[in-house]
Amino acid sequence: MRYDATLKVNGRAYPVAIEPGRNLLSVLRSEVGLTGAKEGCDDSECGACMVLLDGQPVNSCSYLALQADGREIVTIEGLAGEDGDLHPLQQAFLDQGGVQCGFCTPGMLISAKALLDRNPSPDEDEIRLALSGNLCRCTGYSGIVRAVQAVAEQR
Amino acid sequence: MSAQSYTAATSVDEALEAMATGARPIAGGTDLVVGARGGKAPLPDALVAIHRVSELRGIREQEGGLVLGALATHADIVASSSACELFTALADASAIVGSHATRTAGTIGGNVMNASPAMETGGPLICFDAVATLRSASGTRRVALTDLFTGPGRTVAEPGELLTELAIPTPKDGxxxxxxxxxxxxxxxxxxxxxxxxxxxxxxxxxxxxxxxxxxxxxxxxxxxxxxxxxxxxxxxxxxxxxxxxxxxxxxxxxxxxxxxxxxxxxxxxxxxxxxxxxxxxxRGGRFPIPASPALHGAVNGGAA
Structure with missing residues (x-):
């Protein structure tokens, strides 16, 4: 049986009809049509599917879509401004070499945003610790950490 | 995934009513959904979501101790100065559960009732003499955490019983x-x-x-x-x-x-x-920081007990 729900994603309401067992990631990608959040491990290990739910980071592969009914979701597509200007974190990832293949980047950026929303001026160890739920197989993390540090220093 | 039906409860009574007819509760989903996707255990046929039940939220101080609502998240526990100061081992444990994306969704009630022998908060709760309140449509009982676990993934709770809160007595000075x-x-x-x-x-x-x-x-x-x-x-x-x-x-x-x-x-x-x-x-009053807490939760280090 399918249940009606409304997912508010990046400020826009999306009515969906979904089965109880569907996770938020699959509904975002298949029903809402936003494919920025990625399915990496599908086991809540890698953080590639991370989104903000009512402002808090959540691994969307491990969260039931129906439980997000009526709540505010922010995906990577919601980070840039309406005029298309990149979020400071996105620009810093580009400037500092924080992106290679790009698969981990949506989750990494959401995770970094969640950290800076909570703690605007983290030190390097705090950044590394906060992002250690997000796996990257390309960059060696240095560029990512530099990027978050650069944004933290601007604040 | 096998879940066939879903209801979102807004009160404990509603949740208990659903559980009396066979539904199983889900809160943060960080164990249940992952377990189902990994093939460890399918989701229950009937789910009752309890994340909207406000009476199960929060951490409150009461005479002689602290009460954790079943929906208190690991992030809530690490952000609680009472938990960090008086129940530092519990804060140590909650601070290292999953990542920050787990700690904002994962609840103490789910952590306890999932009954993993490797879960972080069980040892501290047992050592601090925590007592779980189990409610069902037919009544309420209290079970000491030390008597709750019977095996990997198993507890003494009956299928219709919901963990509603955990009470922990304040430890002695020193x-x-x-x-x-x-x-x-x-x-x-x-x-x-x-x-x-x-x-x-x-x-x-x-x-x-x-x-x-x-x-x-x-x-x-x-x-x-x-x-x-x-x-x-x-x-x-x-x-x-x-x-x-x-x-x-x-x-x-x-x-x-x-x-x-x-x-x-x-x-x-x-x-x-x-x-x-x-x-x-x-x-002895020495400082020893709770892992990760300042970076991840903005909480003060819990040093002296």
Whole structure:
């Protein structure tokens, strides 16, 4: 049986009809049509599917879509401004070499945003610790950490 | 995934009504959904979501202790100054559950009722004499955490019973505590071996010691021989070593992909020693930061107990 729900994603309401067992990631990608959040491990290990739910980071592969009914979701597509200007974190990832293949980047950026929303001026160890739920197989993390540090220093 | 029906409860009574007809509760989903996707256990046929039940939220102080609502998240616990100061081992444990994306969704009620022998908060809750309130459509009962777990993934709770809150009595003055974990990764990790120590000092003498081992037996449990090795002692290195060796001796670990039984037993002594030493340091008023808490939660370090 399918249940009606409304997912508010990046400020826009999306009515969906979904089965109880569907996770938020699959509904975002298949029903809402936003494919920025990625399915990496599908086991809540890698953080590639991370989104903000009512402002808090959540691994969307491990969260039931129906439980997000009526709540505010922010995906990577919601980070840039309406005029298309990149979020400071996105620009810093580009400037500092924080992106290679790009698969981990949506989750990494959401995770970094969640950290800076909570703690605007983290030190390097705090950044590394906060992002250690997000796996990257390309960059060696240095560029990512530099990027978050650069944004933290601007604040 | 096999779930066929779903209802979102807005009160405990609504949740209990659904559970009386066979529905199983889901809160943060960080164990249930992952377990289903990994093929470990399918989702229950009927789900009742309890994340909107406001009466299950929050952490409150009450006469003689602290009450954790079943929906208190690990992030809530680490952000609670009472939890950090009085129940430091519990804050240690909640601070290292999953990643920040797990701690904002994962709840203490779900963590306890999932009953993993490797879960982080069980040892601290047992050592602090926490009591769970289990409610069903037909009544309410209270079960000490030390009596709750019966095996991996199993508790004494009946299918219609919902954990609604955990009450923890305030420890005596002079108490320090610590939960320590062996991990291969800083986040998104489950204990390979874990140890809890809650130590109450009276002058230089150990008046009361609680030691529990995690991921070393089918259930998390206290080790009486380890506690006896510390009780009445002067908290010397020799006493700490004797207690840690007793904890390792009481372990019955399994071998799996994350570690052999032999390795786990060897590490049991190391981790128990660390937990006891840190608990003693904290009981003496020394600072020893809760892992990760300042970075991840903006909370003040819980040093002195």
């Amino acid at each position: 108490t320090g505590s610590c939960y320590a974990r062996l991990e291969y990764r800083r986040q998104m990790e489950i204990a390979i071996v874990g140890a809890t120590a809650v130590v109450t000092l009276d002058g230089g003498t150990v008046r009361d010691a609680r030691i529990a081992i995690t991921a070393l037996a089918p259930t998390i449990h206290r080790v009486a021989e380890a506690e006896q090795a510390l009780n009445g002692s002067d908290a010397s290195d020799a006493a700490v070593h004797a207690a840690a060796d007793a904890a390792a001796g009481a372990s019955r670990p399994i071998s799996d992909v994350r570690g052999s039984a032999q390795y786990r037993r060897a590490m049991a002594a190391v981790l128990t020693r660390r937990a006891i030493s840190t608990a003693i340091t904290r009981a």
